[in-house]
Amino acid sequence: MALATSRRPAPDPVAVLRAHRAAVNVLAFHTPSGALLSGDADGELKIWDLVKHRPVFSSRVHTPSAGVLGIGVSSALNNKIISQGRDGTVKCWQLTESSLSRQPILSVKSESYHFCxxxxxxxxxxxxxxxxxxxxxxxxxxxxxxxxxxxxxxxxxxxxxxxxxxxxxxxxxxxxxxxxxxxxxxxxxxxxxxxxxxxxxxxxxxxxxxxxxxxxxxxxxxxxxxxxxxxxxxxxxxxxxxxxxxxxxxxxxxxxxxxxxxxxxxQAGIGDIALRGDDKIFATSGWDHRVSIYDYRRRKPLAFLKYHKEIVNGVAFSEDKKWLASGSKDSTVALWSLYPPSEGTSKSVE
Known part of the structure; x- marks a missing residue:
């Protein structure tokens, strides 16, 4: 889908994921399992099935006072994921069959309360x-x-x-x-x-x-x-x-x-930035409730996605470049399809 703010309206989300009861702070796609991970302000981490658009697992990995501030994934971690609370606690979990280990396999504790x-x-x-x-x-x-x-x-x-x-x-x-x-x-x-x-x-x-x-x-x-x-x-x-x-x-x-x-x-703060793996487009999450899409190579705006009713806290691209996820203070996660590889070459982003 070629997006150009002057030629056509921005798309609606492909799906909206509703299961969180608090602000969604952070998102990450876990490539080995094909799942989406989301963390909220109450300390809940959810694992989402992207076919059925429903959570397959949920666990309170941090206290409600700390929330989930960050999620770490990488190919080297494979089926391990990292969660981070605002109280400085970082935990590493084993992910097996769409669920987490009962206890973290590693914990790091600092004494600082921060936003990084x-x-x-x-x-x-x-x-x-x-x-x-x-x-x-x-x-x-x-x-x-x-x-x-x-x-x-x-x-x-x-x-x-x-x-x-x-x-x-x-x-x-x-x-x-x-x-x-x-x-x-x-x-x-x-x-x-x-x-x-x-x-x-x-x-x-x-x-x-x-x-x-x-x-x-x-x-x-x-x-x-x-x-x-x-x-x-x-x-x-x-x-x-x-x-x-x-x-x-x-x-x-x-x-x-x-x-x-x-x-x-x-005019509004930028809480998160995600650059797609091919370095062609990037997304920002805004305090103005919008997700903004830019052409990284040409350094120009492409579209402004409007769905969320509150501040957008996090954005993430899937490694296969098919999906963009956005998470908001309104407790929802939106899935978007932007320039998927199956559409071939788009002059706007090549």
């Missing part, structure tokens, strides 16, 4: 490659979270359950870490690039081989950076802030240069 979703490292990709290998050269599955000191970033090896690094800004004036993304650099062994968005609008980048100080620091936003994502090759990405500003950027880690490419000004 975890990030599981993935490997750089080019063109239409899938993110098949998300382990480091030493077999590590790495996760980044905001630390006990919320201006710092902790790197954990999920396999061993050990913290392996602590990344600190040059000074604490940047405030709390609000958003994270983490990527293994191709051909660089266990080198990871970690990008963090901060409360004062700054973006910081580290090369984990040299963790003592950030590689880059740039302030492109006036308000807290609530969401960010890097593209497949790990050479650029998108950041969104509380005042609705969306920034598309590139960076050169060798030359230590950050370059903003395009900025979109808005």
């Amino acid at each position: 979703k975890l990030a599981v490292a993935r490997r750089c990709t080019t063109n239409d490659e899938s993110h098949e290998d998300t382990r480091g050269a030493a077999g590590q599955i790495l996760m980044a979270i905001a630390g006990n000191d919320t201006s710092k970033v902790e790197i954990w090896d999920i396999t061993s359950g050990q913290r392996v690094q602590l990344l600190s800004p040059k000074d604490s004036s940047v405030g709390m870490c609000m958003s994270l993304h983490m990527i293994f650099q191709s051909g660089e062994g266990d080198q990871c690039t970690v990008v963090a968005g901060y409360e004062d609008g700054s973006m910081l980048m580290w090369d984990t081989r040299h963790p003592a100080a950030p590689l880059l620091q740039s302030k492109q936003h006036k308000e807290p950076v609530l969401s960010l994502v890097l593209d497949g090759p790990g050479l650029g990405g998108i950041s969104g802030s509380a005042d609705g500003q969306l920034t598309l950027f590139s960076f050169n880690s060798t030359e230590k240069v950050y370059t903003p490419k395009k900025k979109f000004e808005g």
Whole structure:
């Protein structure tokens, strides 16, 4: 379905999933099982059958006071998933036959109450490659979270359950870490690039081989950076802030240069950003109740999806590129079909 705001109206959701009794905070597609995962403000995590459009499993994985803030999935985790509460608790669960293990197989507890979703490292990709290998050269599955000191970033090896690094800004004036993304650099062994968005609008980048100080620091936003994502090759990405500003950027880690490419000004905060696996389109979740769709390569808006009646907290694309899911404070999850691969080439996004 080619979407163009000037030529045709935006589509309605293909399906609306209704089972949550609280705000839906976060979404993730679990590729091995073909299921959708959703987490809400009461601490409930649901596993959805995308054929029957109904939950096949539900469990309170975090306390109602903490809620589910983040969900981590990756090909290296396979049938394990990670849940994160706002109280700093991170748990790793075994997923078997559309249900979770009764107890977490790993728990990480920090003493900080924060708003930063975890990030599981993935490997750089080019063109239409899938993110098949998300382990480091030493077999590590790495996760980044905001630390006990919320201006710092902790790197954990999920396999061993050990913290392996602590990344600190040059000074604490940047405030709390609000958003994270983490990527293994191709051909660089266990080198990871970690990008963090901060409360004062700054973006910081580290090369984990040299963790003592950030590689880059740039302030492109006036308000807290609530969401960010890097593209497949790990050479650029998108950041969104509380005042609705969306920034598309590139960076050169060798030359230590950050370059903003395009900025979109808005009136409502951007809570989440999802970039589809082929790096052609991305979606943002807005405090204005809308899901906004953009052409990543041409850096232009394509459509604004209007269904939710409250703030949209999370968005996620399926790895097969067929589905976009959005989750809202109105307790619903909407499924959308946008430029599915079966439609072939669309001039709007190629």
